[in-house]
Amino acid sequence: MATPQATTATPRAYVQPRHGLWWRVRRNGFAYAMIAPAVLAMILVHLIPTAQAIYMSFLDLRVRTLKQFLGAPFIGLNNYTNVFNNSSPLSFGLADAARNTFFYAIVVNIGTILIGLGAALLINREFRGRGIVRTLLLMPWILPTYIVGLVWGFMWRQDTGAINNILIALGLTDHQHAPFWLIGPNVFWAITIPTIWRGFPFTMILLLSGLQVIPGDLYEAAKIDGANAWQSFRHITAPLLKPVLSIIVLWGVIGSVYAYNIVAVMFGNGAGYPGANGDLMQVLIQRQTFQGYAFGAGSAVSVMLMIAMLVFVAIWYTFFRQSLSTEPKNS
């Protein structure tokens, strides 16, 4: 635990703070040479296209003007206002997709964290075969998400799918009344449950690594003081897991708001329409932008999606700031 701290402290010992900026830049020629290729890649594929996308969102860039690319006519905020008065090429189903993405992110993250936490607590005990069980539980995480979409899409089929077969076998429904999962409101669960299934193992592993650094004597001490299992979880485990949890929430929300693969494969590789209850933002933007080459409108909606994400990160930061700033002191 102490070593990473020491290593990050060592370079500071070389660099005297009284030296000027230019001196420090020249001293670090080697470091700049080492990061140069990665920085170049980031400028070419992240920075420039992001700037272009923002610019494109102000252009009348569609199939007729496609050849002009960035020279397409400038139309100001029209692509944005069109979204709000329902005349954008992306308007069809946009409200559905936004609503689905919002609830999908919430349900997926609550589900992954609850199941991941339960699994981590179950695994974080000494028992024979623990390593094997842990490896087995990790398997969905190794499965490519497009395979997850394919297999679950097969299992959700109404007439002969594995899910309805199990529900019938358990006596919860019968052949006549077996629910449709890939049509109608249940589609939301048909995309949410596989995402949780795929996502909980990694959350489990992160929480497990958080649990394992909690010193065991804390629990011993709590036990002597007469705390029960729930109290020691509430007052020892939960607060000490907060830093790990903050990271899980951040990456989890980014991953689920920008989710694409499972939905796209389950409903025909980006060509099919998942319906009003299964469409997600990235799936909609990709499908509807390329349908009519409505690149200006598509960029505008993408920019709005990114702004929504930035708002989330700001909220996240104010909520978890304390646990993040105290973390270095703990380690």
Place this chain on the structure above:
Amino acid sequence: MASAARTVRPVGTAKPINWGRISGKVLAWVALLLLVIITLYPILVMVTTSFKSNTEALSNTSLFPSVWHFDNYPKMWVSINFGNYLKNSLIICGTTMVVATLLATFASYALARFNFPGRDTYGIAILATQLIPGIMFLLPLFNFFKWLRDNLGIPLLNTYLGMIVLYVAFFLPLSLWILRSFFAAIPPDLEEQAMVDGCNRFQAFYKIALPLARPGIAATAIYVFLTAWDELLFAWVMTTTDDVQTVPVGIRLYLGQVAGNKSNYELAMAAAVVVTIPLLILFFFVQKQMISGLTAGAVKS
């Protein structure tokens, strides 16, 4: 550890039976068993369906096939040109893995060892790239690649090169982040000693730090490969001919997107097994390094 300490008690005193504790234990075992079943069942469905006949796969009356159709595996290669998609995936993901890991190794070493001006900004920029929706830079990149092809004749659309350039840049931030924690965990004393003994800065990196970071580099490489293997959005948009299309794009063809094609779920599942089993085997060998790299990257941040 804790249970060992608890079992120490005066000789001759029998431990009282604690029914609450036992029922708690039973409950935990039942929960764990249920979790394992739910985790493994879809994978089992994938594997058993791959051995069913077409009618049995579609009627799906039982989990296991009544007759095991091993010939699905030879059949899946000819039903669609799956070997071609697999080849494309291997070329694109393999090259991406090598190049991205190499660039990430250089950059993450610099990030872990030097306090250069701009380091913190660069660190934040790496994380900020993850906030951009993939589709947002895809739209200009698609147009830019098209523009390059039409005006300058540079072939990036529908080529291996274009996909590799995209994937390398796309997966670089995450691999940088993982590798950084590995380099940060290596004490710099050895490199300083080597430099006193006459190595230059690059030699100290190459001869001392690099071998020590090898497990971390391997884990990062495999993580990049897994992520690239799983990429669909870019592949779907940027490739339109099967010369460069990858497995995630091609695998749907088993399900009758092509007119007149019936849904061959058993072949799709066989293909799914073929692309998944190597990953699972690979994972068993490197899971320790991969998990420690990913958790360290996430937990320390």
